Amino acid sequence: MTSRTFLLAAAAGLTLQILPWGAWALNAQQWSEHSIYQVLTDRFALTNGSSADCWIRGYCGGTYEGIQNKLDYIQGMGFDAIWISPIIHNIEGNTTYGYAFHGYWGDDPYTLNPHFGSPDDLKNLSDALHSRNMSLMVDVVINHLAANQTPNSVNYSAFPSPFNSAAAFHPDCTIDYANQTSIEDCWLVDQQPPLLADIKSENSTVFDAMVRSVVQNVQDYAIDGIRLDTAKHVPKRFLSQFQEEVGVLVTGEALNESIAFASQYQSPLASVLNYPLFFTVTDPFVGRTTFDLLAATVEAEQVILPNINAVTNFLDNHDQPRLASRVGSDVIREMNAVTFLFFIPGIPIVYYGFEQRFDGGGDPDNREGMWTSGYDTNATLYKHIAQLNMLRKAAINSGDFLDSAATILLASDTHLAFQRGPLVVVVTNTGSGPSISEPDAAANGTLSDVMISQSSFPPKTTLTDLLSCEKTVTDAQGSFNSSNSQGGPRVWASSQWKTTLCS
Numbered sequence: 001m002t003s004r005t006f007l008l009a010a011a012a013g014l015t016l017q018i019l020p021w022g023a024w025a026l027n028a029q030q031w032s033e034h035s036i037y038q039v040l041t042d043r044f045a046l047t048n049g050s051s052a053d054c055w056i057r058g059y060c061g062g063t064y065e066g067i068q069n070k071l072d073y074i075q076g077m078g079f080d081a082i083w084i085s086p087i088i089h090n091i092e093g094n095t096t097y098g099y100a101f102h103g104y105w106g107d108d109p110y111t112l113n114p115h116f117g118s119p120d121d122l123k124n125l126s127d128a129l130h131s132r133n134m135s136l137m138v139d140v141v142i143n144h145l146a147a148n149q150t151p152n153s154v155n156y157s158a159f160p161s162p163f164n165s166a167a168a169f170h171p172d173c174t175i176d177y178a179n180q181t182s183i184e185d186c187w188l189v190d191q192q193p194p195l196l197a198d199i200k201s202e203n204s205t206v207f208d209a210m211v212r213s214v215v216q217n218v219q220d221y222a223i224d225g226i227r228l229d230t231a232k233h234v235p236k237r238f239l240s241q242f243q244e245e246v247g248v249l250v251t252g253e254a255l256n257e258s259i260a261f262a263s264q265y266q267s268p269l270a271s272v273l274n275y276p277l278f279f280t281v282t283d284p285f286v287g288r289t290t291f292d293l294l295a296a297t298v299e300a301e302q303v304i305l306p307n308i309n310a311v312t313n314f315l316d317n318h319d320q321p322r323l324a325s326r327v328g329s330d331v332i333r334e335m336n337a338v339t340f341l342f343f344i345p346g347i348p349i350v351y352y353g354f355e356q357r358f359d360g361g362g363d364p365d366n367r368e369g370m371w372t373s374g375y376d377t378n379a380t381l382y383k384h385i386a387q388l389n390m391l392r393k394a395a396i397n398s399g400d401f402l403d404s405a406a407t408i409l410l411a412s413d414t415h416l417a418f419q420r421g422p423l424v425v426v427v428t429n430t431g432s433g434p435s436i437s438e439p440d441a442a443a444n445g446t447l448s449d450v451m452i453s454q455s456s457f458p459p460k461t462t463l464t465d466l467l468s469c470e471k472t473v474t475d476a477q478g479s480f481n482s483s484n485s486q487g488g489p490r491v492w493a494s495s496q497w498k499t500t501l502c503s
Ligand SMILES: *[C@@H]1O[C@H](CO)[C@@H](O)[C@H](O)[C@H]1NC(C)=O
Pocket: 046, 047, 048, 049, 050, 061
């Protein structure tokens, strides 16, 4: 099947079997029913489950076996997929930016990174996930290989064939981010070690070898999906080839605030990371802006992106400051933001530690060791996310959710309300009350009820907020007051819907 028919089918929301290997690999439709928990392999758990005392830019000792031992913790929140760090061998030793603990400095696509465990350990993790009906997404880099060397002294012969010659790479140049050709051809890091030597994709010997190395890993470790690093640095025609040959869903990192820019990458790839949403989602929930721009983004993306259900949505990640670093002391703000994340179109991704209110800022502070949390399953956000995953699954299973658009009902300074299928979601940025003082919150503690009209709920219908189990009744016009819940989110449904919930 060509990538074009793949995409047309995916855009039409059809279930299709494009996957020659592994009963477990998933198509875009199946991925759209998932929610993903992102871990940095080195930072999630040691094999023996103890705490590491390590440098934030060094290896801490997290392993595949450590993750496997904590799958109850992850599945207990309701996630049915994990995204792990790149698995291939990386450069050793210290650099200007520390060690390669994150996995993005590969130097041998044919060998695994021994710091994370053995090939059997990775197979074991994959098997353990599949036996739980969970899926494995692996981070992959095809844009560059790394060298712990200084400019003009790269020892190309140290790379495995066919990467072992200067002809396999573009010549060293500094990226001009205003020039797409330069973004694609120049080196991501070119001034000091680690040098990130840009693969010459247009050399088919080289690019085919890179793609085959990934296909081999997809087969060997029964990988269900790929998060493709630095996708905007690879020409789109080669991304198309990559998507077609790996066969599993690829969600690409095209770091840019523009929806039009993102949409160019969801043609070659089945999915893109929703950076345009990321760039508009934080400010309103922190209370710094109104919900207008976020509402406009949600509406525009549903029109512009080729397959909104397959994009991957997130509030923070290993490259961006954690949301808790911006919301201050009030966990209610994260509860609102993550509720929004779970019900808008797309696949929700939660970055490990969000549920424990980790509050690291930019890289590397946002890459904390998970062990410091004690893996507390009683944490407020842990339990809230478990509830959101349960409700999202119930909505998906009702058959009237994934194919429904999110319709904005209200976007104000303090509230955002939208309907999607059987649910009306109401979120707010007021915080939990005037006693909480947030450093830069504009809408702070102004708790009020909000009138929701134009939903599809009929007049005189009893509604239940599935988060609190509180009830309300629509008036003769079908409008209702979404009462304030100490600044918390609401997920309203007809009380007749899934009557086992809140019964
Ligand atoms: C756990 O494993 C780490 C890394 O291998 C090791 O340094 C540490 O001593 C071990 N701790 C215990 C309690 O065995």
